[in-house]
Amino acid sequence: MESENPLGQFLRARRTLLRPEDIGLKVSDRRRVPGLRREEVAALADVSFDYYVRLEQGRARHPSAQVVEALARALELGPDAAEQLRQLVRPHAAPTRTHSSYRSEYEAVSPTLLRMPADWHRTPAVGLGHGLLVLAHNALGRALFAGHAHSGDLLRMVFFDRGARDFYPDRERVAENAVAALRPAAGSGRPDPVLVRTIGELSVRSPEFRRLWARHDVRRKTCERKRFRHPLVGELTLDYESMTVNSAPGQQLVVYQAAPDSASAQALTLLGALAAGAGPAGSVAPAAGPVVVPSQV
Numbered sequence: 165m166e167s168e169n170p171l172g173q174f175l176r177a178r179r180t181l182l183r184p185e186d187i188g189l190k191v192s193d194r195r196r197v198p199g200l201r202r203e204e205v206a207a208l209a210d211v212s213f214d215y216y217v218r219l220e221q222g223r224a225r226h227p228s229a230q231v232v233e234a235l236a237r238a239l240e241l242g243p244d245a246a247e248q249l250r251q252l253v254r255p256h257a258a259p260t261r262t263h264s265s266y267r268s269e270y271e272a273v274s275p276t277l278l279r280m281p282a283d284w285h286r287t288p289a290v291g292l293g294h295g296l297l298v299l300a301h302n303a304l305g306r307a308l309f310a311g312h313a314h315s316g317d318l319l320r321m322v323f324f325d326r327g328a329r330d331f332y333p334d335r336e337r338v339a340e341n342a343v344a345a346l347r348p349a350a351g352s353g354r355p356d357p358v359l360v361r362t363i364g365e366l367s368v369r370s371p372e373f374r375r376l377w378a379r380h381d382v383r384r385k386t387c388e389r390k391r392f393r394h395p396l397v398g399e400l401t402l403d404y405e406s407m408t409v410n411s412a413p414g415q416q417l418v419v420y421q422a423a424p425d426s427a428s429a430q431a432l433t434l435l436g437a438l439a440a441g442a443g444p445a446g447s448v449a450p451a452a453g454p455v456v457v458p459s460q461v
Contacts, residue, residue, distance in 0.1 A: 169222035171252045176220055177380035178239045179205050187240070208238035227253060245382040248347060273299045286432060288402075288420040291409075292385075294349050295319055295362045296342060299415065304432065307439035308420065311395060319346065319362065323370045333391045333399075343376040344383035349414060385416065396438055397431040 180199035184190075189204065200208075206216035211231055218224035227235070232253055236246040273291065288308040291300035296318040298309070306315075312331070314321035322328050322335070322342050332338045349359060366373040385406040392400040402420040409415040422428035 171225060171249075172220040172222045174249065174252055174380050175205075175235070175239075177378060178241065178245070181379060182239055205235070205238050209234040211235075225253075242383070244344075244348065244384050245380075248380075248382040251348075284419075285436060286429075288432070290418050292318070292416050292418055294356055294359050294414050295346060303439050304436050305420075307435050308392070308394070308400075318342065319366070323366060323373050330393055331395075333393055338390070339372065340376060340381065341383060341385075341388070343373065343379075344381040345385045347380065347382040348384055385418070390420075394431070394435065397435045400428045400431050401426075402428060402432075 179202070182200050184200060184204070187200075187208070189200075202216055202220065203213050206213045209216070209231065211234065215224060219227060232250055233246075236249055239245075241249060284302055284304070286304070287302075288305040289302045290298050290305040290309070293299045298316045298318060301309075309315045309318070309321070312321050312325045312327055314325050319342055322332070322339050325331075328338075329335045346359075346363070349356070350363060363377070367377065387403065387405045389401060389403050392402065394400055400422070402422055404418055404420045407417045407419070409417060422432050
């Protein structure tokens with residue numbers, strides 16, 4: 165569960181992760197505080213120590229834009245983390261949800277996610293919603309993630325599926341990136357009961373998720389090379405590109421590709437052939453059943 169002082173929580177987490185030697189500070193053998201001290205961050209940001217303490221304690225909640233940018237530089241935040249800091253200071257107003265964008269407590273699939281990948285016979289594609297829920301997929305996208313207890317929920321798959329460590333050779337990095345990709349949605353200032361329950365369930369059931377969530381890493385899903393160990397076709401090394409869906413904020417289309425004429429491309433061709441019997445080639449469908457997150461954990 166998130167605290168009532170998300171700005172202070174974020175600042176504490178980020179200064180704890182920044183090592184003094186990374187910014188040229190000498191480290192004493194007597195130093196017992198992990199990361200930076202509050203007075204060090206205050207000095208780096210050129211704000212008073214008292215004011216910085218009030219920010220962390222929640223007694224000051226609306227620093228100026230200049231202070232926010234100075235804190236981002238002092239904490240050496242990347243672009244995504246810096247944007248998260250700005251949103252924590254000036255959160256967006258919660259929009260009024262209508263039936264056109266949400267149905268009850270699960271996301272409606274954007275028509276774009278259903279139409280766009282229809283003819284991509286050699287390219288796995290999945291449509292993701294808040295919390296990395298799989299809202300739609302083409303046949304090859306379905307086949308890539310098939311066979312897991314949580315194939316329709318990539319976040320739960322990473323932390324709850326026993327086979328995830330075999331499926332993802334770099335599973336620890338995948339877990340870190342998944343949690344970091346969840347942060348922008350959770351810190352957007354837009355209340356989302358499904359996302360709140362997802363975070364609550366993961367926090368209760370997974371010590372690893374709790375540890376990673378406490379770091380406040382922020383890294384939007386964009387593009388990366390990812391390795392898979394598929395039970396049917398073996399090792400795959402795929403590059404993915406994540407594209408946002410402007411007609412459905414928060415949803416994204418993730419497309420995976422193999423290098424031309426590579427072993428991974430041959431494996432994808434084989435996977436497509438094996439998946440051909442599951443439906444018409446190139447078909448795109450919503451994930452099986454409505455995506456509903458249980459209210460109890």
